[in-house]
Amino acid sequence: MAHEDLAPKEFLAAYNEQKDNAVILDVRTAAEIADANIDGHIAIDIQQPGFMEKVAELDKSKTYFVYCRSGNRSGQACRYMSTQGFEKLYNLKGGMMAWMETDFE
Numbered sequence: 001m002a003h004e005d006l007a008p009k010e011f012l013a014a015y016n017e018q019k020d021n022a023v024i025l026d027v028r029t030a031a032e033i034a035d036a037n038i039d040g041h042i043a044i045d046i047q048q049p050g051f052m053e054k055v056a057e058l059d060k061s062k063t064y065f066v067y068c069r070s071g072n073r074s075g076q077a078c079r080y081m082s083t084q085g086f087e088k089l090y091n092l093k094g095g096m097m098a099w100m101e102t103d104f105e
Helices: 008-021 030-035 051-056 072-083 095-101
Strands: 004-006 022-026 063-067 089-092
Touching: 004 008, 008 022, 008 063, 008 089, 008 095, 051 072, 063 072, 063 095, 072 089, 089 095
Parallel strands: 004 089, 022 063, 063 089
Antiparallel strands: none
């Protein structure tokens, strides 16, 4: 399994279950992150030249919850990370657009 796509509520529930060994990874641009983001994220812009080097510095034993605006770039990031030995990857299906439309009550 390269990664698993999770809807916003599933994404949050899975993160909360594993948060002791989990990282929320935002792969959007700084401008997009400034508009809205998920608390506690780390940011590595997939469109910047240093993306692969920064990913190489991450702890492969952790579980990564990856998101972007629509789920496309984060899906690409998950696919790349899986080729680099990351085994626990979750992609936010629909990205921040879906996250912002979700009622978490």
